Amino acid sequence: MRVVANLQVCQGHARCEDLCPEIFSTDAVEGKVVIEHPEFGPELEEKVRLAVRNCPEGALRIAKGGAA
Amino acid sequence: MTLQWSPSPPDHVPAELIVDFDFFQAPEGLNDPVQIWHDLVRRGVPPIFYTPRNGGHWVFLKYSDIVEGYRNHEIFSTYQTPIPPIEPFPVMQPQGVDPPEHNVFRKLLAPMFTPLAVRRMTEGLQHRAQTMISSFADKGGCDFIADYASRFPTGTFLDLFGLPEERLPEFLALSEVFFRSTDPDARAQNLNDIYAVLEELFREKDRNPGSDIASAIVTARDENGQQHPWQDILNCGFLLFVAGLDTVTNTMAYVWRYLASTPQARAEFRDRLDDPTAFQLAIEELMRINAVSNIYRRVTHDCEYKGIQFRRNDRVILSNTLANRDPSVFEDPQTINLDRQVNNHVTFGVGPHRCMGSHLAKREIMISLQEWLRQIPDFELAEDQEQGSIFGGSVMGFTSLKLRW
Ligand code: HEM
Numbered sequence: 001m002r003v004v005a006n007l008q009v010c011q012g013h014a015r016c017e018d019l020c021p022e023i024f025s026t027d028a029v030e031g032k033v034v035i036e037h038p039e040f041g042p043e044l045e046e047k048v049r050l051a052v053r054n055c056p057e058g059a060l061r062i063a064k065g066g067a068a
Numbered sequence: 069m070t071l072q073w074s075p076s077p078p079d080h081v082p083a084e085l086i087v088d089f090d091f092f093q094a095p096e097g098l099n100d101p102v103q104i105w106h107d108l109v110r111r112g113v114p115p116i117f118y119t120p121r122n123g124g125h126w127v128f129l130k131y132s133d134i135v136e137g138y139r140n141h142e143i144f145s146t147y148q149t150p151i152p153p154i155e156p157f158p159v160m161q162p163q164g165v166d167p168p169e170h171n172v173f174r175k176l177l178a179p180m181f182t183p184l185a186v187r188r189m190t191e192g193l194q195h196r197a198q199t200m201i202s203s204f205a206d207k208g209g210c211d212f213i214a215d216y217a218s219r220f221p222t223g224t225f226l227d228l229f230g231l232p233e234e235r236l237p238e239f240l241a242l243s244e245v246f247f248r249s250t251d252p253d254a255r256a257q258n259l260n261d262i263y264a265v266l267e268e269l270f271r272e273k274d275r276n277p278g279s280d281i282a283s284a285i286v287t288a289r290d291e292n293g294q295q296h297p298w299q300d301i302l303n304c305g306f307l308l309f310v311a312g313l314d315t316v317t318n319t320m321a322y323v324w325r326y327l328a329s330t331p332q333a334r335a336e337f338r339d340r341l342d343d344p345t346a347f348q349l350a351i352e353e354l355m356r357i358n359a360v361s362n363i364y365r366r367v368t369h370d371c372e373y374k375g376i377q378f379r380r381n382d383r384v385i386l387s388n389t390l391a392n393r394d395p396s397v398f399e400d401p402q403t404i405n406l407d408r409q410v411n412n413h414v415t416f417g418v419g420p421h422r423c424m425g426s427h428l429a430k431r432e433i434m435i436s437l438q439e440w441l442r443q444i445p446d447f448e449l450a451e452d453q454e455q456g457s458i459f460g461g462s463v464m465g466f467t468s469l470k471l472r473w
C-alpha cells in the first residue's frame with residue numbers, strides 16, 4: 001500500500017510524524033510532511049491509518065495498489 | 069423578558085439569533101473558565117448566534133463551523149479583529165495578515181519552529197525546567213502560576229530572542245500588565261513599553277546578529293533583497309510575545325490543576341516517564357481538553373453564510389474548547405482518555421494560521437511535566453485557593469494556583 005500527502009493542504013501539525021515516524025517526517029524549512037518511502041507493508045498498516053485519521057487538515061490519503 | 073440593548077443590536081441580526089453572552093465573565097461560583105463556554109451549550113442556544121456584549125460578535129458552536137471559519141479566509145479575515153474592537157490595531161505578523169501575503173512572515177519563521185528545530189531545544193528546556201523546579205521542590209508547595217507557569221515560557225522566550233536571563237523580571241512585569249490589566253492608561257503605556265523593548269532589541273540584533281529568532285527576523289531579506297518593513301519586524305516580535313506566553317502559562321495551569329486533583333492520572337504519567345511516545349500521546353489528550361484560546365475573525369464583506377446574514381466588519385469568535393468537545397466528532401468528549409486514538413483537536417487552530425509554536429508549546433509542557441514528576445512525583449491542590457482567580461477572554465485561565473506536596 002501507499003500513502004500520499006497533499007502539500008497544498010498540509011499545515012505542518014506533525015501529528016503524522018508523532019504517530020508513525022517510520023513513514024512520516026517534516027522538512028526543516030517549511031515544516032511540512034515528507035514521505036520518503038510512501039510504500040508500506042501490512043506490519044505498518046495500522047499505524048499509517050491512525051496517522052491519516054489524525055491529520056487535522058485531511059492532507060493524507062492511502063492509495064490502493066502500487067502506483068499513485 | 070426581552071433584554072434592552074444599548075446600542076441596539078445591528079438590524080441584520082434576527083431576534084431569534086440574539087443571546088446574552090459575555091465571554092469575559094465567569095459566572096459566580098465557577099472555578100473553571102472553560103465552563104463559560106460549555107454552559108452555553110447546556111443552555112441550548114442556536115449553533116450560530118450573536119451576542120451584543122463586548123461590541124457585539126457572532127459565536128460558532130460546532131466543530132465543523134469552527135473549522136470552516138478557520139479555513140475560509142475569504143470571508144473570515146484575521147486582519148484587525150480585536151473584541152471589543154480596538155482600531156487601529158497592530159497588524160501582527162503573520163497572524164493579522166490574510167493569505168497569500170501572510171506567507172511572507174510565516175515562511176520566514178517556519179524553519180525556527182519545525183519539529184526538528186524544536187527537538188534541538190530539548191536540552192536547554194530540560195535545564196531550565198530542572199533548575200526552576202529544584203528551586204522550590206523542597207519547600208512543600210508553591211503558587212504554580214507565579215513560581216513556574218509564567219516564568220518558564222517567559223524564560224524560553226528570552227532564550228529564543230537571544231536575551232539574557234537577567235531580564236526575566238522585566239519581561240514578567242511587562243506581560244503581567246499586558247495580559248491582566250484592565251486599566252486603559254496602564255495598557256496604553258504598557259504597549260509603548262513593549263514596543264520600546266522590541267525596537268531596542270531588533271536594532272541591536274541588526275547591528276550584531278546572533279543565532280536567535282530576533283536576528284533571523286531582522287536579517288531576513290524579501291524577494292528584492294531588502295530588509296522587511298521595520299514596522300512588520302516589530303509586529304512580528306510583538307506577535308511572538310502575545311502568542312507564546314500566556315497560552316503556555318494557562319495550558320500548563322490546566323494540566324497541573326488536573327493532575328493535582330487526579331491521582332490516577334499522575335500515576336499514569338509517571339508510568340510513562342520512560343516511554344516518550346506514550347507520554348506524548350497522553351499530552352495530546354490534555355491539549356484537547358484544555359484548549360485555552362478563543363480566536364477572533366472579522367467578516368470581509370456583506371454576505372449570506374449558512375443561511376445567516378453577515379455584515380462586513382462583524383466579529384466572530386471561534387472557541388477551541390467548544391470544537392474540542394463536540395460530540396459529533398469526539399467519542400465521549402467530556403472524558404479525558406489518555407489513550408484516545410483519534411484526536412483531531414483544534415487547540416492550535418487549523419488552516420493557514422495554524423499555530424507555528426505548537427511543537428515548541430507541546431515540548432515545553434512535556435519536558436516541564438517530566439522534570440516535575442521526577443522531582444515532585446505527588447502533589448495536590450492546596451486548600452487555601454484564592455477567590456476570583458479565574459478569567460475568561462481570548463485566553464482563559466488562572467491568576468493563581470496553589471499546590472502543595
Ligand atoms: C499551548 C500554547 C499555545 C496555544 C494554545 C496556541 C494557540 C494558537 C492558535 C489557536 C493559533 C491560531 C490563531 C489564528 O488562527 O488566528 C496560534 C497561532 C500562532 N501561534 Fe500559537 N499557541 C500556543 C503557543 C505558541 C507558542 C509557544 C508560540 C511561539 C513562540 C506560538 C506562536 C504562534 C504564531 C507565530 C501563530 C500565528 C501563525 C500564523 O498566523 O500563521 N504559539 N496559536
Ligand code: SF4
Pocket residue numbers: 005009010011012013014015016017026031032033054055056057058059060
Ligand atoms: S498531520 Fe497532516 S497537516 Fe500535519 S504534518 Fe502531517 S500531513 Fe501535514
